[in-house]
Amino acid sequence: MFGSEKNKKITIVFLNAILRSTGRSTIKEVEFANQEVGGEYKDDKQSRLDIVVKTQSNELINIEVQLSDEHDMIKRTLYYWSRLYNSQLEKGKGYNTLAPTITINICNFTLFEKSEYYHSTFHLYEDSTMQRIDAMDDVLEVHFIEMNKFLNMWHRNELNALDDILVRWLLLLGMVDVRKTKVYNQIYKELEELAMKDENLLKAFSAWEELSRSKENIQAYESRLKYILDEEGKLDDVKYKAEKKGRKEGREEGKQEGLEQGLEQGLEKGLEQGKQERDEEFVRNLLKMNFEMDVIHKATGLSVDQIERIKEKLDSE
Template sequence: MSEPALRRIPLEKFVDLKVDYAFKQLFGSEKNKDITVVFLNAILKRSGRQAIKEIAFDNLEIGGEYQDDKQSRLDILVKTQDNEFINVEVQLTNQYDMVKRTLFYWSRVYNSQLQKGMGYNKLLPTITINICNFNLFDQTDAFHNIFHLYEQEEKFRMDDVLEIHFIEMNKFIKQWHAKKLNPWNDILARWLLLLGMVDGRNKKVYNEIFQELEELAMKDEKLQDAFGVWQDLSRSKEEIYAYEARLKYILDEEAKLDDARYLADKEGRQKGLEEGLEKGLEQGLEQGLEQGLEQGLEKGKLLEKEETVKRLFKLSLTAEQIVEATSLDSAIVERIIKELSSNK
């Protein structure tokens, strides 16, 4: 196949498919249903499930996690021929709440099956697939991890109703560069290369990934079809405008979180150091200047982190996000938040 047959636009014009808007246009559209089926089967192959033959798209609205939250629509939600739900979410940036957010969304989708007068035994498995553009699990180098409900000691499965996939793109790209993956005999690797070719955040396109995809598309008709849809999306003025607006919003929110963490850390460090030194010097008059300074600095570090917690809480960050930002024990963070809430 000649290059023009696959690429009719410059590489730098391709949108980043890891941005949820673009991802939905390719994999969440009725007209691209065949592409979505192949993509889902490539992911679910490892869990040994029966191959998907037919899907129907669903637009389930998930209620907010908190009282005043707006409704949010899942990225892609489909029902298979066996009436199993599959929810696919793509996350460009790390908001430090991925695991708990995933369990919350999974529970809402699972619960949505239950109708009045329906027995619990009628509830069918619900599958969640998360594609993350960041590292999530430090415990493993594997880029694709699958979670179920297991007994702790003997590891037998309690039920098959819960299945959650996490795909970490950074780990995948690293392994591909190290030549530890072979997309020629690994269908999932082909589709993840498609997602990894463009880095919208840094306005970068990996030409070496395109070259491999170009060769792979010669033997993979659905991959070639996906390229065609991707190109149409990437040259539509209306779609580009919507994509760029969405990417800007995501990056702005990421910057706000980074700024909040930096400012809170800076203010907390200064105040904590001042208070800690003051307390330490007072104690030093009685126990010796050297010991007092040492204890004061230690106290200052703790006070610094406590001030950081207070600052982040006032900026509406969750307890989990604050634990991630401060490295404090969750019990300490929860205690400080409880004290702040009781003083309102």
């Protein structure tokens, strides 16, 4: 809905609702930019960004929507930001031509456990004085919006959709929870009333209804959602089986060792050996399912070298 030329005005209103918290100038016009970054060299990582726009002031803004917590959100964000920032510098141009680059992350999970507020914004600051670097004031800006915190605040009546335009747009995004096959009717009714007074919100409703009538859009959406849920499910299943096997082997090793050194020491050693075997079995299962190395690394915490050794052993069998 936000990434199409047809709904450009909706995208601009949504961006202004987010960026006004940092005092940036109002966006009046955008053009949708190339969503591919990286890949300059043979082995370079290619990344596809969700939505990238360039404003009338040449600011680059990347909007990312993340449904699953892969425990790499901060590093992923900095990587995307750096790629987008670097993509501006063409041969023969000076560093002074680099324009501000902004990343907006909308997350369907908790990222900052110690903060209760749903909208966090980051810049570069000096540690002791908390002074922002003047040269970077308008260059680096990163937003995180945690939808679960937002919805919790709304259910506690701590947010006012009538006076806060960002609240309206986030309610629109949070109105449907497909994982729970649930539509929040209370949110729908409130937005329906507000749309009678908010022209842009009404256009968003119309765009959503139009998208929802397309069988092609529905199939693409459901296919993407199924892929995400399947990937999460496979990882959970493999972890559960590996942990179950590790506990069983740990108990057996513990019992045998306990005859000589005592049950407590035996259990500790058995659990450690079981953990190593569990980790190897976990990796073997992921390799058999053709998971990529970086995914296995994130899921297990093992180094790439350790994973490579297990892969070599598996290939030789």
